[in-house]
Amino acid sequence: PDVSVSGSGNGSGKGLTAVAAGTVTIGNSDVFAETKLEADQVKNLVDHEVAVVGMGPVVSKNVTVDDLSLEQLKGIFSGQISNWKEVGGDDATIVVLNRKAGSGTRATFEAAVFGDEAVDFKGDAELDKSGDVQTQMGSTDNAISYLDFSHFDDSKFNAIKVEGVEPKSANVTDDSFKIWATEHMYCAKDADEATKAFLEFMLSDDVQGKLVEEQGFIPVSAMKVVKDASGKVSAK
Known part of the structure; x- marks a missing residue:
């Protein structure tokens, strides 16, 4: 008390x-x-x-892509892939929403996607908190970002598969995701x-x-x- x-x-x-x-x-x-x-x-x-905590990529509601490989994620978040049509989606410029340096979510996502490779990892916007990503993703078309599972909100955006594996806790426990x-x-x-x-x-x-x-x-x-x-x- x-x-x-x-x-x-x-x-x-x-x-x-x-x-x-x-x-x-x-x-x-x-x-x-x-x-x-x-x-x-x-x-x-x-x-x-x-x-x-599991973390994964999320895309705007209007994006038709529902599965990306780690190699495709690397291309998107390094700027080498800039249009959704390059990964099987519509002809639209990809809007990349990143977290600021110092974010543990960013560090985890960056390590999983890029490994030890030195890459200029940035986006069209760099946001402070996961809540900011939720808000921005809910109001931005053609966007991609990443969030921990606890911040997934399918009313605002879609969580997608990585390498064909769904972003679910059960798939994290054995490192499938x-x-x-x-x-x-x-x-x-x-x-x-x-x-x-x-x-x-x-x-x-x-x-x-x-x-x-x-x-x-x-x-x-x-x-x-x-x-x-x-x-x-x-x-x-």
């Missing part, structure tokens, strides 16, 4: 930077802290893997008791057994594979 919890959605980079600086008690992130922070900052943090990330909650090693208690609650049966799936995420216990900080996937 004497504890209040407040949060804000600003992207994984800001979450990690803030918890490392001590301006927040918990920093949420779609990516491992090692990919965003210096080693001396990471050593003072404790990682709690609380869920897994390749675009996914572990959801982290980082705290300081010397976190106070309220912070520790909140993180224990996040890993409790009440959250893992019910709330995680209700919010569109995947319980860690459901995964048949794991992913390390380098992005390598291995059997659990």
Whole structure:
């Protein structure tokens, strides 16, 4: 009763930077802290893997394409493919909506599509948050972007297949669908008791057994594979 919890959605980079600086008690992130922070900052943090999130490409309602290969996604998000007719759609210029640098969703999508290849990854617009992508996708024709499964909204846009595989949680658990990330909650090693208690609650049966799936995420216990900080996937 004497504890209040407040949060804000600003992207994984800001979450990690803030918890490392001590301006927040918990920093949420779609990516491992090692990919965003210096080693001396990471050593003072404790990682709690609380869920897994699937992410995938979404297209405007007027787009007829419902399946893209990773190679086609690479072409679109690098600017080499600029018209929907090049991937089996109508003759229309592709509008690419990207997330800003620092976004964990962007980092996960970029790693899945481009791997270690250095590519100029940008779009016609770069948006701050997933909610901004939802809004923009709902009001823009011929557009493509990417979102985590929890932000899919088939009343505004269409989530599409990748390599013929549907973007569903069941396909993430065995890595059939390749675009996914572990959801982290980082705290300081010397976190106070309220912070520790909140993180224990996040890993409790009440959250893992019910709330995680209700919010569109995947319980860690459901995964048949794991992913390390380098992005390598291995059997659990």
